Amino acid sequence: MIKAYVDAASKGKPSINGGGFMLIGDNLYVQECFPLAPMLSNHQAEFASFCILLDYLIANDYQTQTLMVYTDSKILAQTVDKNYTHNSDFQHYLYEIQEKLTQFSLLILQWIPESKNKGADNLARQGLQKALKLQNR
Numbered sequence: 001m002i003k004a005y006v007d008a009a010s011k012g013k014p015s016i017n018g019g020g021f022m023l024i025g026d027n028l029y030v031q032e033c034f035p036l037a038p039m040l041s042n043h044q045a046e047f048a049s050f051c052i053l054l055d056y057l058i059a060n061d062y063q064t065q066t067l068m069v070y071t072d073s074k075i076l077a078q079t080v081d082k083n084y085t086h087n088s089d090f091q092h093y094l095y096e097i098q099e100k101l102t103q104f105s106l107l108i109l110q111w112i113p114e115s116k117n118k119g120a121d122n123l124a125r126q127g128l129q130k131a132l133k134l135q136n137r
Helices: 040-061 076-080 087-100 118-135
Strands: 003-012 016-025 028-036 066-071 107-110
Touching: 003 040, 003 118, 016 040, 016 118, 028 040, 028 118, 040 066, 040 076, 040 087, 076 087, 076 107
Parallel strands: 003 066, 066 107
Antiparallel strands: 003 016, 016 028
């Protein structure tokens, strides 16, 4: 089983965004941080970070593993769990997530409090710093 922790960070209006994730498993420890597209809400940034995590898992052939993914975004966890959103800002993310999830044997997305997601939060903040540096070029 692989545990993954994912998060996003946003700053300012219009917002600058970054994301990050950690993967932990037998002989596996991965940390990734990345800038995200500007002008996203924090919630959209959470969805975008989850999509990037799914892309990473697919690219590295982890689809057949049992995956527990933890997020501190209730909106992300509830939307994926219900497989529905009425919020037009999230619909294209949900469609993308639905398509990607068909490639996994077993992936469970679970909400956790922010206090339990500090590693991913730190990586998301590093991703935000990368986005700020790109903006200042």
